[in-house]
Amino acid sequence: MAERVLEVKDLEKSFGALKATNGASLDLRPGEIHALIGPNGAGKSTLINQISGALAPDAGSIRFLGTDITMLDTARRARMGLARTFQISSLAQEFSALRNVMLAVQARQGTSLRFFRPVMRDASLTEPAMRMLSRVGLAGRANVPAAALSHGERRQLEIAVALAMEPKAFLLDEPMAGMGPEGSKALTGFLHGLRQEAPILLVEHDMDAVFALADRVSVLVYGRIIATGSVSEIRNDPEVRRAYLGEPA
Amino acid sequence: MAARETTVNVLLVLLLPAVALTALFIGEAFYITLATRIAILALAAVGLNIALGLGGLVSFGHAAFFGLGGYVAGVLATHAFNMEPVALGLPGTTDMPVIWLAAILLCGLVALPIGLVSLRTSGVYFIMITLAFAQMIYYFAISWPAYGGEDGLSLSMRNGFPGLNTARPFPYFIVVFVLLLAGLFLFHRLQASRFGAALEAARQNPARLAATGISPFAIRLVAFVLSAMITGLAGALFADLNRFVSPSMLSWHMSGELIVLIILGGKSRLFGPLAGAALYVLFEYALGGLTERWQLFLGLVLLAVVFFARGGLIGLLAGRPRHG
Structure with missing residues (x-):
């Protein structure tokens, strides 16, 4: 069994009577892109928020790098x-990219x-930050306030900020949302290489991107993972087809 | 735009010494006192501006620190005058630098627990809880007869600064003005620093700041304490200006006044507090002579600023703020 960067076990979270997360378990291995998909309201963002720490789970555990x-x-x-x-x-809207x-x-x-x-005269901050902006193709927009960037540029800036943290794992919550075909394609290419730096847990609605990128896919329905597997396993899983892809089994 | 703000700032800084010098030459000490009052209120608001302007923390309790600073000056001077130790055998003093240091330290010490509790809340709750802490200190001062209670505490003479005759208005103005410049310099460097970046991000988007790995709570707490220290220093100066300190320095009116200064001048702008204090004292002086109800007109100006000139006086004169 490969070591795990991130391990989520039996997570539960309720909002009143609604069980938004209902015993969800998943893990993230080195070098992989693990896509988390599911219909609207399946609880993807709730799950991501618990992993990132924005929400406290009612039960279950999250381990990261063995801790x-x-x-x-x-x-x-x-x-x-x-x-x-x-x-x-x-983002910090008044601050430049x-x-x-x-x-x-x-x-x-x-x-x-x-x-x-x-800070602006501190090369130990500006130089690495500029490098990250270049990597996502935003170098020319470095001095534009975040509030004045286009939607797509803000998505790129989010990625640049994450890169600058030199993370051990990425949690990307719908990075393609509202990007347009051109932008999605460029970002798909970028993420493809990014998994070498750190594994990615990718929440995404864009199925083309998911099927092009993911090493593994987990399907979340009503707060629980109903299937985890390779792209082809998931595509052919009858339960997934019924619950999510909207096809009769 | 940036050049215009610099011009406005330079003019504002020169305004006070120009007034004080003119007053000195024509022999009108009252105007020196007026300029000193502006400088002290500006310094108090510079302190509050760290929390309110940079951090977005609307503290409605900064009078607590302003008043505590005042009482430090009054209590230490009283003990020195009566030649009684303050506590634990420590003597009182009439030495300004020692008083300033004591005021700064005490305000920091008091701000720490207040901040620890208050910063767990936000928005209206934060406003109310800071108000509550300040009112506690206010009522404590009123009910403690040892230092004058409700009547306050008079200083028999202004405290001293080595090498200067602070009893005269002009040397005292110089002392206060230099401290104001130091406060402004500190604010300027703070805003541009790593800490300032984190603090302004905590105001704009705390969730983002936390997600990059910086705890907004810790940053805000440090800002709150620093902010209280500077306002406390201004309080000590204010007590020496009036040679009098009373619970009114601790009251919520004072907290409100400090907030008004910042909004009038321009929130989170370096020279906002100075512009606001100048405008406020000018109003108080010019209209206060005509009518008891001068604050009605101040209220109208405040409304106009809130509706038509969000950037305050500085925003009106110098345009929108620049951000790197």
Whole structure:
């Protein structure tokens, strides 16, 4: 059995009478892209939020790099190397693209309690941040405030921020959402190579992207994983076809 | 735009010494005192601006720190005058630098537990809980007869600064003005620093900040404590200006006044507090002479700022803020 970067076990989360996560278990192995798919309302974002630390599960455990992180807050998990992007872009809107990435660089360095040196004249922040922007193709937009970027550019910026954290695992929550065919294709190519740096748990609606990228796919329905397997196994799984792909078995 | 803001800032900085010097030459000490008052209120608001402007933390309890700083000056001077130790055999003092240090440290120490509790809340709850803490300290001061209770505490003379005759208005103005410049410099460097970046991100998007690995709570707590320290220093200066300290320095009116200064001048702008304090004191002086109800007009100006000039006076004069 291969070692696991991330291991989610029997997670449960209820909102009132609604069981949003109902005993979900999944894992992430080195070098893979593990796609999490499911119909709207299946609880994908709830699950991601529990893994990232934004929500506390009612029961179950989450292990990351061999450590139980179930009780740790978001910032601690991020410092351990868990980088997430948000389904709806979540950036410091007034800051430029560059400053958004610099924030992640400074978080990585653990140096936020420095009070005097101006960040914009600090090459140990600006240079790595600029490199990350170049990697996602945003170098030319470095000085534009996040609020003034286009939707697609904001998605790219989210990725650049995650890269700057030099993470041990990526949690990407619908990175293709609203991207358009051109953008999706470029991002698919980018993510293809990214798994070499750190494994990716990918929540995505774009099935072309999922089937092109995923080493494994898990299908979430009503808060539980009904199947996990390779792309072809999932495509041919009768239960998945019935529950998710909307075809009669 | 950036050049215009620099021009506005330079003019604002020169305004106070220009007024004070003119007053000195024509022999109108009152205007020196007016300029000193503006500088002290501006310094108090510079402190609050760290929490409110940069961090988005609307503290409605900063009078607690302003008043505590004032009481540090008053209590230490009283003990020095009576030659009684303050506590644990430590003597009182009339030495300003020592008083400042004591005010800064005490305010930091008090702000830490207040921040630890208050920062677990946000929005209206944060406003209310900071108000509640400040009111507790206010009522404590009123009910403690040793230092004048409701009547407050008079300083028999202004505390001293080595090498200066602080009893005279102009040297005291210089002392206060230099401290204001130091406060502004500190704010400027803070805003541009790594800490400032994290603090402003905590205001804009705390979830994002946490997701990059920086705890918004820790950043806000440090900001709250720093903010209280600077406001406390201003309080010590204020007590020395008036040679009097009373619970009114601790009251919620004072907290509100500090917030008003910032909104008038321009939230999270370096020179917002100074512009706001200048405008406020000018209003108080010009209209206060005409009518008791001058605050009605201040209220109208405040409404106008909130509706038509969100950036305050600085925003009006210098345009939108720049961000790297």
